[in-house]
Amino acid sequence: MRESTLTSILDSMEDGVIACDRNGKVTFMNQAYRDIIGENDNDLSIGLLNKTLQGQHVDKETYPIKNSANDITLIKTNGKQIRGKSDETLGALLVAKNITKEEQIKKALQESEQRYRTLVDLAPISIFVKMDDTLAYINQFGAEMIGANDPKEIIGRPSSDFIPPELRHLVDTRTKTILDNRVSLQPYETKLLRLDGKTVDVQANSTKIMYKGKEAILGMNMDITDKKISDEKIIHMAFHDPLTDLPNRRYFTQLLTQRIIQVQRNTTFGIYCLDLDNFKHINDWLNHSNGDKIIREVSMRLKLCVDKETVVARVSGDEFMIMPPVETDESYLKKLAMKILTAISKPFIIEGIECHVTSSIGISMYPNQGVTADTLVKNAAIAMFSTKINGKNSYTFFHQELQDQLTIKREMELDLQKALKQNEFTLYFQPQINTKTNTLFGVEALIRWQHPRNGLVSPNEFIPIAEESGFIVFIDEWVLREACKQIKKWNEIFGFLITVKVNLSAKQFYQRDLVSLVSKVLTSNSLPPSCLELEITESTMMKDKNKALSTLLQLNQLGVKLSLDDFGTGFSSLSYIKDFPIDTIKIDRSFIHNIFKDTKSQAIVKTIINLAHSLKLQVIAEGIETEEQAQFLQKHSCHLLQGFLYSKPIPVEELEPFIKQSKT
Template structure:
């Protein structure tokens, strides 16, 4: 039978026809085959069909096989006749599986289904197998099977598109759970190691946003092909979501085998990809969990592989990490922190501190940077470095950021009304806030609610944030600037600004990052960078403020070279509104 181009359903229909024809002949005799039957089988079916056929006696010893059997399994008749079909077992199925098989043969006179067996060369593969007893006295058994490896992915799509990713032709998360549960059971029975790898494409959203979904789709398809080129036939790849893949490595000898695969994947996937006129360079992060040391069930292995993947992201681009128990401890700590942060906004645990900004020539306070602080009722003051990244990831930065903006504007309005202090309040905008479509309307609403004139508000964006999407940045900044407020670029010198965009941005101030100010007197490179920033700002008719000023020597250096404003511990750390008022009174 020629199987080329046939669907699995058509193949199975033909197998059933062969089985019925064979059974019809065989059931005419309770003894061995008659001469006529034997000649028919050998000349018409046994020799000519591509399916594997085997016949056993009542003791389940093989008494005959056809050339199709040899072609599929690799065993010659001489190697199997007299032996039991268990020679083909893959050990993927437990005894309960075979018990059900023979029970169904006893009750229904037939068993038919998918089974995994092993070829002579050791390769494990899927078969579609039909088994029927021979004759009324069950003098033996007839088995007909075909290799369905090539039909597996097609069958997934036919059975249920929900299990199949149409873009990459890979099985998805649903099949991952089924397959991984099965492989864990298999590894337990055979006391074998196996591994789960979770892979995430770094900055995939940026590619989608800048080059379009066509580039993103091409990247995913290319990654799928590259991943498959790195693996053995027995390993399996799944697409889990937008930019995430899972890989099951079956029966590895040692954990280092998973490391070698991860290194190979990182190297291959980092090769450039051509899309239209763009050459894309893609990096990935991989997390690895090993059965049984990192988990003895599907859920634990996936959870721990994800924890390792997140750690790989933190460690930098093109990185892989093996799971370590401390990773879950950190994840739990972050989850707890996020839960507490949600309550903090409702329970008034958040507060805004203000760090004075001074005119360097007169050392008069002319502004203040609003800085978020969190005082937990049990844990005390929690560092912004701990909770700000969690607020960003969880989306809590949006309501928190609006609260900070409103609180700072309200405070500046209070100082203006009660003390006639014209303090310009600087408020940082996070990446998530800046990407909000209603950012401009939100800022306008806060100014109207608090009554603060826009000229007393300065909004800060980081240099790297401004350059992520410079055209969007330009439009947004122009809208904000048209309302009458000030705009500054924070942490200047730490990113990669395009001067052509920088001169177009409607900004008022460049803020020198503290990392350059810190060693300004001892590091010639830092001093040169600060001088270059001051010169650049003045050439663009912008003012300069230096942050992190902690010594008189730093202050004097900045004054001598034309820096207009400073902030830092030399003058005051961030303080409460009450303490800030005292500083104003002193100055």
């Protein structure tokens, strides 16, 4: 082969080739080698050639070469002596392969692998590889999750050791599906079994990989124990009352719905709706934090009254729902109701104060009084309201008439709101007679409702509804304004002032602007305060004694007369009557009605009259229906009498004869 041809072949090679003679002088260098060393001679190349001449081993060694640009090139060498026919050394040949890029790629791969290994080792989730149910790899976090200090403690063990027995079949099925179908399944929640026997809640995910040349499962487990605990707390909070930890309305409704689904229509069971009586007053008296203590104590008493299968729920402020076990008849429900009423009525000791609380219960039964949770709850609540209306501290079974009564009540509430705007209210007046002169002393203003459909409605029907709804405040103000207007008219007609007594409800009496309102109404009608007498009941006065005293003193300073209605029917009367600026006390009609039926009523009436005289108070008796009653009261110096014996409540035009007679 010609030398030029050989040179062309060698120059076309990617590997560098360099040769020298027996004296180490370079005799040939192909283009690839020139590219490696650049324009400079390279001491390393000469040294490698000399080593080869001397028979030293330079095969498959890696060396750095610096070219003319000072760039480092890595080469892997293969050296060989050139021998003549007589086996003498003629020179040396060195082949150099540029492995710079290969080494760079290798280094990058090593660095990348190290980064990913570090990332896996430090990852805050469990990462593992299993092959044939053997744990081939697990990171530090995963080892600690299972309870090991070091991954080496558990690598090589069966992966099934760390799965609860009841879940192993599920995990095996998922593993087989992934390996057979070469698919990744959706993450799912499961549990791991720790070395100490405890379990860990995890969200698991896995996929198929090749690991050390074999099929394997790469898995990741995220510890969700804290999340599960947090979720359970949130769910618990969503379905339980925070004050008592009892089920709330939502949870009770769900449990009731489930029971209805489970039982047959021929199965009967009942539910209770229990509400504490007058609890708002207790809250106002003791303050809300102490009221909460009573609520918690009530919940404890309720749970002690029932068995573990009975559901006790707090569904609102002072309202509870109770669902005894299935197959409960009326007899059982009555006995349990009495047991609950007795338990609630026992004294509560709050900050050394003995408090008495009662409750009202309504009962509805499945399936006769409802086949859905909402209906049963609604009907139990209706029965509970009926208990409250009829005296409280008892229980009532639901029946359809209660629903009808509630419907009438709701219609009346709506009609009441329209009545003021449509001028449906009117005032009637009942005369009060002076026992010494037997003439008109004053009148009591009494509201009547001329309903557009139902005619004249008794106050006994609509006043309780107005008080419950709060509408009574607007009614009281209307009565006050109309009564003062009428006093002014009578003064213009007859030339003298007539004292008019106006009843105030508890809600109106405790309004902040009451004194201001009374003053403005009197001023607007140019009336002296002495012609107006405001009546409050004994129970109203005792509701908040300090606030009542303050209001009464302000009204007294204004010049308005004050009357204590229903005297003798309340409590602590004699203890407080001397402290309040009262002008008149009114003997309750119940004592007058029984005045000749028992000696006790006579004694009470005499005592009240004598008390009034001693305190220099005016005394009036209401409910006078017979001459005998009037004579008895006149004999014992009762100042004023009021009742049907003289006149029933009458409209303004029928009252004028009394006024004219009084003037005469």
